[in-house]
Amino acid sequence: MKANKLTVAINTNKYLPYSETFIKNHIEGLQQFNAVVLVSEKLSDGLSVRCDNELVLNTNLFGKIKDIIYKLGIKLPSISRFFKDNNVRLVHSHFGQNGYASIGITKKNSIPHITTFHGLDISLDHVNSQKHGKLLNKFHKDMSKLADNGDVFIAVSNFIKKKLIKKGFPEHKIITNYIGIDTAYFSNNNADKEKKILCVARNVEYKGLSYLIDAMAIILKYHPDWELVIIGDGILHDSLKKQANAISPQIKLKGRLSSYEVKQELSTASLYCQPSIQLENGHEEALALTIVEAQSMGIPAVVFDSGGMPEAIINNQSGYVVEPKNTQLLAEKLIYLIDNPSIREAFSTAAIEQVKTRHCFNKQIVKLEKIYNEVIGVQKT
Numbered sequence: 001m002k003a004n005k006l007t008v009a010i011n012t013n014k015y016l017p018y019s020e021t022f023i024k025n026h027i028e029g030l031q032q033f034n035a036v037v038l039v040s041e042k043l044s045d046g047l048s049v050r051c052d053n054e055l056v057l058n059t060n061l062f063g064k065i066k067d068i069i070y071k072l073g074i075k076l077p078s079i080s081r082f083f084k085d086n087n088v089r090l091v092h093s094h095f096g097q098n099g100y101a102s103i104g105i106t107k108k109n110s111i112p113h114i115t116t117f118h119g120l121d122i123s124l125d126h127v128n129s130q131k132h133g134k135l136l137n138k139f140h141k142d143m144s145k146l147a148d149n150g151d152v153f154i155a156v157s158n159f160i161k162k163k164l165i166k167k168g169f170p171e172h173k174i175i176t177n178y179i180g181i182d183t184a185y186f187s188n189n190n191a192d193k194e195k196k197i198l199c200v201a202r203n204v205e206y207k208g209l210s211y212l213i214d215a216m217a218i219i220l221k222y223h224p225d226w227e228l229v230i231i232g233d234g235i236l237h238d239s240l241k242k243q244a245n246a247i248s249p250q251i252k253l254k255g256r257l258s259s260y261e262v263k264q265e266l267s268t269a270s271l272y273c274q275p276s277i278q279l280e281n282g283h284e285e286a287l288a289l290t291i292v293e294a295q296s297m298g299i300p301a302v303v304f305d306s307g308g309m310p311e312a313i314i315n316n317q318s319g320y321v322v323e324p325k326n327t328q329l330l331a332e333k334l335i336y337l338i339d340n341p342s343i344r345e346a347f348s349t350a351a352i353e354q355v356k357t358r359h360c361f362n363k364q365i366v367k368l369e370k371i372y373n374e375v376i377g378v379q380k381t
């Protein structure tokens with residue numbers, strides 16, 4: 001830990017699922033700040049993260065009790081000591097329910113607090129404790145606790161910002177700051193493209209993969225030599241595979257792949273598709289980073305007009321936004337791009353440029369650290 005830097009405590013629940021690489025990048029990517037971590041539970045098979053120090057609450061039976069007390073908003077001496085020993089000047093929570101859990105302890109220690117909202121934490125209209133967790137349910141029943149006491153709320157897309165405002169969070173405290181990606185890593189020097197449409201998505205309902213598979217059935221009537229590759233796993237994997245097998249062997253579900261393998265698939269893809277949809281409970285995806293990664297590699301994308309998906313592309317310039325659940329229109333736009341290589345090339349150039357402008361990790365970290373300095377500055381006065 002460098003003495004000339006201020007310290008921020010990054011707060012989340014489980015530390016750290018493979019689906020939350022954006023938190024790992026956040027912790028390891030800070031330049032002006034030391035990063036310590038406050039979490040409820042450390043996963044034995046989770047991501048390895050470099051940080052300056054960490055406090056894990058739920059390490060044994062007594063730790064489980066401490067975690068419960070913490071989430072009730074009661075001041076715990078061990079957390080206060082952790083803040084003091086590390087000279088924590090700011091707490092940044094990921095996900096609304098974790099911000100809700102930590103806002104009490106930060107207020108009692110007079111430390112400013114930022115919460116980043118990522119999607120499910122604020123987009124749901126109806127929360128089921130059994131399905132979504134007791135903490136998220138408590139947060140949704142008492143959002144004002146966080147809304148009234150938090151210093152800044154970061155939305156990962158303008159779609160999430162609108163959701164926050166609708167749920168009663170003060171608009172003047174909300175800032176949209178897109179999650180950035182490593183544009184140097186997600187660059188494409190491979191000119192040898194395959195006749196392949198790619199989608200990287202968990203096999204769950206809101207990803208809308210059944211619509212893409214049905215659209216591919218239409219595409220194959222005109223372009224039988226093209227293939228659809230879906231990467232990811234989830235509870236719908238078997239049913240989606242059955243649907244795909246009934247249509248064509250050109251539709252391939254490859255399950256979960258490593259990040260390196262995903263990049264290799266991206267490097268040979270000609271088109272990308274993200275058919276995410278809104279569920280009956282109101283949930284919509286905040287913004288799928290895989291679209292951004294594909295765009296960074298110069299891959300034109302077609303997406304449904306759902307959640308923050310349209311913010312990941314420039315409609316009619318780097319891809320197309322189509323009516324949700326409209327399988328025919330989804331197929332037509334993909335066919336149009338297949339039939340027009342010159343349009344694909346123009347879209348590819350625009351895709352790379354828009355990601356460099358809006359989603360470059362280094363630029364987004366600079367913006368985030370500016371927010372940190374402003375919040376701490378306000379606290380000083």
